[in-house]
Amino acid sequence: MAIEVKIPTILRTYTGGAKSVEAKGDTLLAVIDDLDGNHPGLKGRLITDEGALHRFVNVYVNDEDVRFTGALDTELKDGDSVTILPAVAGG
Amino acid sequence: MTRYTSLLEAFGDTPLVGLPRLSPRWDGENPVRLWAKLEDRNPTGSIKDRAALAMVRAAEADGRLTPGCTILEPTSGNTGISLAMVAKLRGYGLVCVMPENTSVERRQLLEMFGARIIFSPAAGGSNQAVATAKQLAEQNPDWVMLYQYGNPANAQAHYEGTGPELLRDLPTITHFVAGLGTTGTLMGTGRYLREKVPDVQIIAAEPRYGELVYGLRNIDEGFVPELYDDSVLTSRFSVTSYDALRRTRELIEHEGIFAGVSTGAILHAALAVADRLATKDPADQSSRADIAFIVADGGWKYLSTGAYSGSLQQAAERLEGQLWA
Numbered sequence: 234m235a236i237e238v239k240i241p242t243i244l245r246t247y248t249g250g251a252k253s254v255e256a257k258g259d260t261l262l263a264v265i266d267d268l269d270g271n272h273p274g275l276k277g278r279l280i281t282d283e284g285a286l287h288r289f290v291n292v293y294v295n296d297e298d299v300r301f302t303g304a305l306d307t308e309l310k311d312g313d314s315v316t317i318l319p320a321v322a323g324g
Numbered sequence: 325m326t327r328y329t330s331l332l333e334a335f336g337d338t339p340l341v342g343l344p345r346l347s348p349r350w351d352g353e354n355p356v357r358l359w360a361k362l363e364d365r366n367p368t369g370s371i372k373d374r375a376a377l378a379m380v381r382a383a384e385a386d387g388r389l390t391p392g393c394t395i396l397e398p399t400s401g402n403t404g405i406s407l408a409m410v411a412k413l414r415g416y417g418l419v420c421v422m423p424e425n426t427s428v429e430r431r432q433l434l435e436m437f438g439a440r441i442i443f444s445p446a447a448g449g450s451n452q453a454v455a456t457a458k459q460l461a462e463q464n465p466d467w468v469m470l471y472q473y474g475n476p477a478n479a480q481a482h483y484e485g486t487g488p489e490l491l492r493d494l495p496t497i498t499h500f501v502a503g504l505g506t507t508g509t510l511m512g513t514g515r516y517l518r519e520k521v522p523d524v525q526i527i528a529a530e531p532r533y534g535e536l537v538y539g540l541r542n543i544d545e546g547f548v549p550e551l552y553d554d555s556v557l558t559s560r561f562s563v564t565s566y567d568a569l570r571r572t573r574e575l576i577e578h579e580g581i582f583a584g585v586s587t588g589a590i591l592h593a594a595l596a597v598a599d600r601l602a603t604k605d606p607a608d609q610s611s612r613a614d615i616a617f618i619v620a621d622g623g624w625k626y627l628s629t630g631a632y633s634g635s636l637q638q639a640a641e642r643l644e645g646q647l648w649a
Contacts, residue, residue: 241535241538242535242538243538243540243541243542243543244543278543287543288546288548289543289544289545289546289547289548290543290546291562293561293562296532296561296562296563296564296596297559297560297561297562298528298559298560298561298562300554300560301554301557301558301559301560302559316532316562318532318538318562319538319540319543319545319546320546320547320548321448321449321450321451321533321537321538321540321546321547322398322449322450322451322453322454322473322505322506322547322549
């Protein structure tokens with residue numbers, strides 16, 4: 234099962250500069266674990282020691298914020314797109 | 325009564341208009357209807373007039389603002405323009421810290437109202453404007469920073485205004501959709517509606533900008549407004565410039581509403597929800613929905629960005645790196 238993961242500029246040091254990488258997994262956590270296998274250290278930038286998403290990291294599955302769809306347990310299916318972005322101000 | 329003693333009295337109470345052409349199912353027993361709250365009808369043409377006036381009144385009431393004071397505020401534009409109008413009428417100076425990648429109309433309006441603008445670098449977007457404003461506040465202790473991202477009067481303006489107006493005009497409301505910037509609109513209106521309407525859905529649309537805007541040095545420089553409480557929301561969508569522009573144009577084409585780009589992002593989220601409901605059986609009562617969303621401002625301030633001319637792809641490329649909400 235292939236999931237496209239879009240990586241923000243600030244985390245591309247972990248992906249050799251790649252803007253987007255492929256990962257496998259049927260939940261967001263599984264995808265992040267798979268990512269960390271290929272790009273060691275990435276998981277630690279996204280998830281806190283307590284196992285929650287970092288406060289200043291937003292993750293979207295097909296444009297919807299995962300904090301409202303089950304967080305790390307959000308289910309994924311083939312062809313879904315995951316976007317990681319740092320939290321920024323508006324207004 | 326439509327007569328007022330001053331412009332400062334003539335805000336809020338904006339029209340709520342139906343969108344019979346863009347709604348997936350306008351008629352029938354279980355309609356899925358969209359309603360637009362026209363916040364561009366406020367004195368300076370945006371929803372920010374509500375927050376600006378409320379924050380100034382609160383600061384006057386608690387004695388922080390006294391005649392002749394200078395107000396300082398980080399803003400990507402609309403709050404600055406609203407504050408500039410209020411400051412002029414109430415006798416204050418205004419210094420706005422604004423990212424340099426905002427539309428030229430915003431600068432011209434601020435200057436016309438007599439505000440002083442200090443630009444912050446484009447890289448880092450509004451985060452950088454907030455950081456710069458905080459530094460300036462330390463260096464200028466006599467300036468009063470109202471700080472829309474953490475000022476409870478911002479959300480309270482919507483709790484007392486936007487929320488009650490919506491429920492009065494649409495007692496059957498099931499969903500409320502608005503833009504997520506300072507989070508004031510969603511927190512205030514959302515809290516009010518949650519208290520009054522069982523199972524109401526509160527949906528946020530936030531802009532997804534070009535990469536420049538996310539150019540932080542590390543994740544810890546990220547920013548979440550102090551006003552934000554995610555327990556008020558039920559879902560949150562990130563909307564690209566392309567989708568925001570596409571919906572902005574559809575709003576003109578089908579409903580005749582000329583709105584700013586952030587409204588297109590809000591409509592995109594509203595339609596995502598509406599289209600999901602409309603796939604249900606029309607006889608299924610749970611498909612009935614009255615979805616109200618915010619038209620945050622008109623399109624006038626974005627004409628120079630090219631958002632309204634050429635192909636969608638061209639327009640989206642021109643917006644790359646610009647702040648449009």
